[in-house]
Amino acid sequence: MTDRMPALYLSHGAPPLADDEVWTAELAAWSADLPTPKAVLVVSAHWESAPLTVGATADGVPLTYDFGGFEQRYYEVTYAAPGAPQLAQDVAKLVAAPGRPVYQDPDRGLDHGAYVPLVEMFPEADVPVLQVSMPTLDPKELFELGRTLAPLRDDGVLIIGSGFTTHNLREALWNETSGAAPEWGREFDHWAQEAVESGDVDAVLNFLDVAPAGHRAHPRTEHFAPLFVTLGASADQGIDAHTTIDGFWYGLSKRSFQFA
Secondary structure (H helix, E strand, C coil), X not given: CCCCCCEEEEECCCHHHHHCHHHHHHHHHHHHCCCCCCEEEEEEEEEECCCCEECCCCCCCCCCCCCCCCCHHHHCCCCCCCCCHHHHHHHHHHHCECCECCEECCCCCXXXXXXXXXXXXXXXXXXXXXXXXXXXXXXXXXXXXXXXXXXXXXXXXXXXXXXXXXXXXXXXXXXXXXCCCCHHHHHHHHHHHHHHHCCCHHHHHCHHHHCCCHXXXXXXXXXXXXXXXXXXXXXXHCCCEEEEECCEECCEECCEEEEC
């Protein structure tokens, strides 16, 4: 284990990601290059709840199948990663303050923003996992949340923000499997790479005002928001980010970043 774990922002796909041999191989190769974490802390685009809420910490809590209209086999996926009660306590100690409580939801298992990529990255399900909610979509507040959680990296915790670099389902190319993408998606993807890898935090936090096709790439911002947490968790030693996965899936950008 290194002195400090990296932090990740990944595009997590939907349940059919498991059928994509290219993307699953990319996720597996990525995790193989990571130091082994003591635990994983996930902030997913699919759980918004205020105040910040800690998910299940006990072993054996069922997954949250937070999607509809898919084949039955996607609702039969399991991922029995150990719970992380100590990490939940550590999160509460860092985050809780007067007027800023931390709630608990012991019955909420991992949603697909968490388990879909983790099945590919840590298939043995032998690393404890904790999911916490996004208490807001405000970029600056999520950035500060990431700064608050940053010390966990020094304790061997892998912080993952799980979203999607572009997420406009109305304009997804559902019949396209060749990696094609609309021009607006390519423009936003290119901007995101340059802004994140250059460490331009202000630009990323204000992406709706400065990014090309920002509103089109994210009609609602919940899938870009986990990136703000990851940025915050990396900011104290300067942003040092690089792309680990790129390309497009049904026209949506699957660009993912690792922060040293």
